[in-house]
Structures are given as C-alpha cells and as structure tokens.
Amino acid sequence: MFGHGRDLVLQNNGFLALGTVAAVILFFGLRSFDDEGRFNPLRAPMPQKVVREGGAPVSVVVDAQRDGHFVLDAQIGGRSTRMLVDTGASIVTLRASDARKAGIRPRERDYRVPFSTANGEVLGAPATLPVLTIGDIELRDLRIVVLPDDKLDISLFGVNGLNRFERRETTPDTLVLYTG
Secondary structure, three states, X not given: OHHHHHHHHHXXXXXXXXXXXXXXXXXXXXXXXXXXXXXXXXXXXXXXXXXXXXXXXXXXXXXXXXXXXXXXXXXXXXXXXXXXXXXXXXOEEEEHHHHHOOOOOOOHHHOOEEEEXXXXXXXXXXXEEEEEEEOOEEEEEEEEEEEXXXXXXXXXXXXXXXXXXXXXXXXXXXXXXXXX
C-alpha cells in the first residue's frame, strides 16, 4: 500500500510538471501570433496610435518595445523617423542624417555645445526644427541639438518635446501623450 501512494504522488508531480510546461508554451506561443493570426516569434509591439475625440487628436499611445523602451514613429520633413523617448535627454536630439530630412545641415563650426552622453562628452549643433509630426500632431519650432551619426544610434525625443504635450502617463507597457 505504501508503494502505491508513492506512485500516485510521483504521477501527480508528473502531471503538474507537464501542465506547467504546457501553460508556459501556450503563454509564449500565443504572444508569438500577430493580430492577423500569423506566427511571428519576434512580434513587435503595436504601432503608436492617435486617439481622437470629435475628430481632434487627444492622445498618442505608444506600446513599449521588448526592451522596455518607447519608440515614436515621427515625421521630419515628411519622412519617417524613429525616435527613442528619453527622459534623460533635456532636449530633442537628432542624428545628422535625420536633421537633413528637414534641411538642417550643420557645418563643422556649428558643433560647439558640449553634451554629456552615455558614451562620454560630445559636441552638438543647436538648431530649430520647423515641424516634427507624430501621427497628425504637429510640434512647431522645436529646439533641437544635432549630433554626428557616429555619436548617436537613434534620434532622441527628449524632455522639451515631451513638455509640448499637456501631460503624459507611463506604465511599464504603455506611454500616453495627451494633447489637451
């Protein structure tokens, strides 16, 4: 009788382990399908969306990337530009190649303002971006700094850009920028 009870415990532990493995596979498996039902193990977050009330934009909703960062899909000079939301950057910082989309082409002597970055100190060129568009929300006459492409992997949407919105809410998964 003692051996039978032990076999039953081992059998239950086996079912428990099998059930746990199945639940983990199901959880990660379901996360690997996109909204159209196609299998995509590298599924990216949903693109940002503009929420409207009465036809007017009231917010921009941005899902976190897998690494937890928020990336905006902006338009500069009518061309798509990905920008990392960076609350550690006091000013919107563009790679020189992204600034060129708006016709901003700093000369060597324009790179005179020192900035401390994760990669050390670098000289940036101050400028004004005529229009930066997120969805159909336009931010006009935005102060920026331009850095050489080799000093910055992705353009940064810094605090002065964030402050153009009425308010913002952040959870680990979502950033919401409110227009009013």
